[in-house]
Amino acid sequence: MQTVLSIAIDALAYGMVLFVISIGLSVTMGLMRVVNLAHGAFAMIGGYIASYAARDLGLAYGFAVLLAVFGTIIIAVPIERLLYRRIYGAPELTQVLMTIGITFCIIGIANYVFGPTLKTVPLPGELQGSVDLGFRAIATHRIFAIVCGLVVAAGLWYAIEKTAFGVKLRASVDNAAMAAALGVRTEIVYAVSFAVAVGLAAFGGVVGAELLPVEPYYALRYMVTFLVVVSVGGAGSIPGALVACLLLGAIDTTGRYLMPEFGEFFFYLAVIAIICVFPRGLAGRAKG
Amino acid sequence: DTIKIGVVGPFSGPFALQGKNFKAGIDAYMALNGSKVGDDDIEIIYRDVPQADPAQSKALAQELVVKEGVQYLAGFYFTPDAMAVTPLLTQANVPLVIMNAATSAIVTKSPLVVRTSFTTWQTSTPIAKVAKDAGVSKVISVVSDYGPGVDAENAFKTGFEAAGGQVVEAIRMPLATNDFSPIMQRIKDSGAEGVFAFLPSGPTTLGFVKAFKENGLKDGGIKFFAPGDLTQESDLPALGEAALGIQTTFHYAVSHDSPENKAFVEAASKAIGNPAELSFPSVGAYDGMHVIYKMIEATGGEQDAAKAVEAVKGLSWVSPRGPVTIDPESRHITQNIYLREVAKADDGTYYNKEIQTFEKQGDPGLAALK
Amino acid sequence: MQPIFEVRNLKRAFGGLAVTNDVSLSMAPGDRVALIGPNGAGKTTFVNLVTGNLKPDSGEVRIGGEVVTGIDAIGRVRRGLVRSFQVTRLFADMTPSEHVALAVLQRTGRAGRLFGNFLGMPDVMAEVADLLGKLGLRELMHRKVSEIAYGQQRLLEIAVALALKPRVLLLDEPAAGVPQSDTGRIEQALADLPADLAVLMIEHDMDLVFRFAKRVVVLAAGAIIFDGSPSDVTKDLRVREAYLGSYANASHAA
C-alpha cells in the first residue's frame, strides 16, 4: 500500500512537471496550429536566463523567474515577427523545417555563449529540502511544481474558453481570413498568443529545471517528450493535456518501478494504445 | 614534411563537451611538446560525429585517409564509431589510437588499434572491493541500459561476488530516464545497504544524484558507489552539494597531485578556455598524442602502421593520471585506478579527492570476453 | 418490382436531438425521387446514414435486397450506392480528367495497378472525355481543380459520381452554387442516366425539383411528413408552411 501511494505521489509530481513545461506547446500547436519544435528551445532560454540571474547575479528566485519569462518573451518577439509569422497556416512539414532550423540556431548560440556544461537554477531556501509525508519524503520543489501546474492549467483554461480573447484566437485559427473580415486583428491575436506560449515555455523551463537540467541540447533532448504529451492529450485542450501528463506520468513511473528494463517499451506502448483508442488524442478538438 | 593526424569525435551535439576535451588534451600536448616531431610538422584534422553513427564515422575516416592522407587516426568517443573504422586500418596502413571508446572488445578487432583511455570494466571492477571493504555486503546495481552500462553491471557483479558480497538486484533503466524517483523507491525496497550506479556522464547524472538525496536515501545511510563517469569534473558544479561524499573509482581526476598533472591542467585549461569544462577525455587524448608522437619517432615519419604499433607495445611513461604502460598483448593501457570522493574545496568548488590507489590495473573485460 | 434500395426504421440522435427519427423509404429501379425539407431537417444526415458515413442508432438499410447496415461505406459504394457531397469535396491539386479517370479505374478494379497510366488506356479516356463533355467541363479538364470556379466544381462532383456507374445515386444539393445557365447541363446529365438507375436528389431549387422528380419526399424534424407526387406536394398545408412558403403559389409547380 505504501509503495502504491508512494508511486502515486511520484507520478503526480512528474506528471505536473511535464505539464508545466509542455502546456505552452499545446497553445502553439493546438490553438495556433504551428508545430513548434522550438518550444524546448524557448524553455531552455528561460532556464539560462534564470540560471544567470540567480547564480551569477545573485537575484532572488522569484525575480529570476520573472526575468526569465519576460526576457524570453522579449527575445521571442522579433523571432515571431520575422520568422513565425511566415509559417502561420503553412503546411505542417514546412513548420517542422522552420522550427527545427530555429532550434538548431538557438542550440548553436547557447553552446557558444554559455558553453556545453549543465546550468542549474539555485532554489531559494523555502523550496530546498524535503517535506515528510509520513510514509515518505518528497522534495519541496516538486510540490511547488504541482501547485504551479494547477494554477497555470486553471488560468489558461479560463483565458481560452471564457474570455473574448480566447474566442478571437480560436476563430483566427479556424479561418484567419474570415476572422479578419469580421474585424479581428489576427496578427495581434497571434503575436499575443505566441508571447503567452513562449512565456509559459520559459516558466516551465525554470520550474522544471530540477528534473530536466538546462544545457544546450535541452532543446532537442526533450522535444519528443513535449510533443508526445501534448498530442496524446489532444492539442489545444488544457484539460486533455493535464490528463495526458498525469496518465503518462503514472505509466512512466509505474513502469520504471515495476520493470525498469522495459520502461521505454511500457511508455511507448501505452502511447500507441492511447492513440489507437483516441485517434485525436484524449480531448482532441474536432478539426472541422 | 607534414604528418597529418585525423581526429574523429563528437565536437558538436549533446556530447560536444567531450569532443572539446579531446581537443583540449591534444592542444595541451602540442603546447607542451611542440608541434614538430623530428623534422615533421604535425597537423591535426578534426571531423565531427555528434552522436554514435558508424556509417558517418567510417565515411569520415575513409575521407581522412584517402583524401587528406592522414597517417594516424585518433579520437573516437563511441564504440560503434571505432568499430566501423577497424576494418579499414590494414588496407589503409594506418594505426588507430582510441582516446575514449570504452568497450573492451575494440582492441581485438584489429592489431592496429591502441587505446589510451580506459574500459568500463577497468574502472568499475575496483569499486567492488571498496564496497566490500566499507562493510557493505548487499548491493543493488543500477545502470543505464546500453553497452557500457551492461559492462559496468557485469564488472561490478564479478568483482563484488568474488569479494564475497551479494548483488541483491540488478536494475537496468532506459538511457532516457528523467525522473529517478521510482528507481530510488526500488532501491529503498530492495533492502540493500549500498547502491552501485552507472550512468553516462552528462545531464542525467544530475537528476540521479539529486533524486538519491531528495528521496532520503543518502540520509537513510545507503552507500553510493560508482565509476567516475558519474562525477566527471565538468558536471560537479551542477551536482554540487548533492554529490558530496560520493565515492567513485576512475583512472583520472583533474585534482590528481603530480607535477605532470599540474603542467597538463594548466595547458589544457588554457586550451579549453573555461577550466570548469575540463574532464577525463582530455587526458585520454593527451596520452593518445604521446603514443602517436612515439610512433612517429619510431617510424621516422614514414607511413608504416605495423611498425608504429610495434614500437609502442610495452611503452611506459608518466601520464598526468600517473604511471601507465601500453600492454604489449592487448594494446590497451595499464594504469592506476583511484578511489575518489567528492569534496568541497576551500574556494567553495567541488572536486574529486583521491583517497586510495589501485595500482597497475589491466582490463578485466578482455578476460571476461574469452 | 423489388425495391433496389430500402431503408427501414432508421434512427439517429445527436445528444438529445433526434435528427433521423424512424425513417422508412424505398426506391425501385428507375425512380426519380426528390428529398426536400427545411434546413436542418436531417436530409444530409439521412444520406450519411445510408451511405455508411455515419452509424445509425437503429434501423436497416438494404441495397438490392441485401442488408448492408453492417457493411462500411466502401462496401456500399461497391454495391452501387453512390453519393455526391453537399459541400464540394474534390482533390484541389488534381485535374477534372484525373478525378473522373480515378473513379472509372476504381470501378473497373484497376485503381491499384502499380504500372501504366490512364492516359494510355483508351477505354478510360473515352469515358472521361464523354462524361466531362456532357457536363461542359471539356476545356477545363487539365486545369487544377483549385483554379476552377465553384459552379464548375459542382458539375465535376456530379461527373465523378456518374463515373462510378451507380445503381442508386444520392445527390446532395447538386445544383447549389450552379448558375441557372448551367442547371440545364445537370438536368441533361440526369436525363441521360440509365433508366434502371434509382436517383434520390436533395435540392432546395424547386424549379429543378419539379422538373426532375416523379416523386417527392418531405422530411421535417427528422421524420417523413409527405411522400407523394409533385403535384400533390404543393397542396399539402404542412409542407407549404414549413418549407415552400409562397413558392407553392407560383406557376412553376407543374
Add this chain to the structure above:
Amino acid sequence: MPATPLEVENLSAGYGPTRVLEDVSFAVPAGTRLAVLGRNGMGKTTLLATLAGQTRRYDGRIRMGGTDVTGLPSAARAMQGLGFVPQARCVFPTLTVEENLFVGLKNRPKSAIQEAYDMFPRLFERRRNLGSQLSGGEQQMLSTARSILGRPSILLLDEPLEGLAPVICEELMKAFAELAKTGDMTIVLVEQRIQSALDFADRVIVLERGRIAWTGTPEALAGDHDAVERLLGVGGLH
C-alpha cells in the same frame, strides 16, 4: 452631401499570376441595393473578395465612405463598416454558434446576439453546437447573421441564398431589403437566382470575364433579352 459609401476605380485583381478582374469601375450611392450577376467563373466572388481585402489587387483604388481603403488590411476595412458573407460560408468549425456570432459583434455588447436569434430562431436552438455540426443551410444562416450583427454600412453578400429553404429565402430577402432601407445599409449582392436578384436590387452589374459588360436597372436588364441571353445564358425572364 454624404460621401459615396463605395467607389471602385480601375480595379484589377486575381490569384498569383492569374488575373481575374480587369479594370472594374463603379460607384454605389448610399442605400443602394446592387446586384452583381454573371455566369460561372466570371469573377463575381473575386470582386467581393477584393473589396473585402482578401485577394491580391494589382491595380486600381477602392474608397469607402470617401476614405481610401486600398491599402488597408481586411480587419481594418471591417472595422470601418464593411461586412462580408463569403460564398464558402466560412463558419468557424470549432467554435459554437454563439461564439461564432460573438466574433461578428465587433465592439457591440454581447446582448446584441439576440438580434441574430430573432432573425433565425433555428440558430437559437443550435446555439451550443459547434459550427462544424450545423447543416448546410444552418451554416448559411449563421454566416449571414454573423456579418449583420456587426452593423456594417456596406454589406457584401456572395450567394447568401444557396442551400436555404424557399421560405427562408423569401424572409431573408425581405430582411435585406428592410436593412437597406431603415438601416441605411448599402448592399452588394451576388446571386445565381437571377429573378430573386432582380426583384431585390435597384441597380445591376453584369460581369463577363472579369470586366463589367452591362450595367443598368433591373427593369432595363429584364427588357434587354439579348444581354440576358448572351451574358447570363438563360432564355429570358418572366
Add this chain to the structure above:
Amino acid sequence: MTTTNDLIATAPVRRRFGGGDLIGLAVILLVAVVGYFLFPNNLALLTRIIAAALLVLSLDLVTGYCGVATLGHAALFGAGAYAAGIASAHYGINDPLAMLAFGIVAGAVAGLICGVVILRAHGLPQLVLSIALIHLFHEFANKASSWTGGSDGLSGIAPTALLGLYEFDLWGRTAYVFGVALLAIVFVVLRLIVRSPFGMLCRGIKEDPVRIRSMGASPKFALTKMYVISGAVAGVGGALNAISTQVVGLDSLSFTMSAESLVMLVLGGTGSLFGALTGTVVFMFFEDVVSAANPFHWLTMVGALLIAVVLFAPKGIYGTAAAFFARRKEAQ
C-alpha cells in the same frame, strides 16, 4: 463528340515513362559520374548520401505522395540494415545481392508493421505514433544485443566481392557504383509507380480520404500497400548502408535519423522524387562542408539554411525551382 486521341494530344506530357523521365535518369547518372570524378577521395560520403537518398525517397512515398506524417521512418531503413547485417554476421550470407534481398524483405515487413500502426490516426497523433514506433524499434534492437550488438553496434559484417568480381575496397569504389546502380533502378521503378493509377489513387487519398472512400476505394489498404513498397525501398538503403559500412549501429533505427530524413525531404520539396534527391544531396553536402570547416559550431549554419529555405523557397528547393520555371513557361 471528342475522340480519345485529341484528348491525349491536349494532355500535358504525362506518359508512362516519357522523355522527362529519361532526362531525369540521365541527370542522376550524370551527377553520379561527376561526383565520382570530382570527389574520387570521398566516395564513402557519396555512398552514404545515396543510402540516405534511398531512405528519403522511401519517406517521400508515404509523406509526399500519401500525406502520412511520420518521424519514424528510419525503422524501415534500420530493419533493412540489420537484416542484411545479421544475415552476414550471424549466418555467413555474405553475398551482397543476397544481403540486399534480406534488406528488402525486412524493410517491407517493417513497412507493413509500421503502416498498420501509423495509419490508425491522422495529423499530430499520427506523428506521435511514428515516434513511439521508432523508439520501440530502437529499444528492441538495443535489447536484442546478442543479435544486434546493442549500442556497441553490429560488427563482423563481411560482404564478399560483388558478383564475385568486385571487392569492396578502401576507396569505396565498388560500394559507390553499386549504390548508384541501386538508386537508378529504384528511381525508375518509383517513377513508374507514382504515375500509375495507384500513384494517382494515393494522391487522392492525400487530399481527401473521405472522398476516396465514397469512390469505393479503401484508403487504408492503399496506404498500407504504399508503406510496404516504401519499406522495400528503405530496405535497399539500409542494406546498402550495412554492406558499405560493415557495421550497423543503433543510429540507423533512431529518431534522429528519422527526423533528419524528414528535414531533407522537406528541404528538397515533398511530393516529387527529384525533390527528395535534391534535399538529400544539398543537406548532406552542406552538412559535410560546414562540419569540416568548423566542427564545433556548424549546427547554427544548418539551422540558418533550414530557415532560409522556408523563407525563400517555401515549397522546398526543388519544388520552388520547378514552380518558378513552370510559371516562366506559362508566361511565355
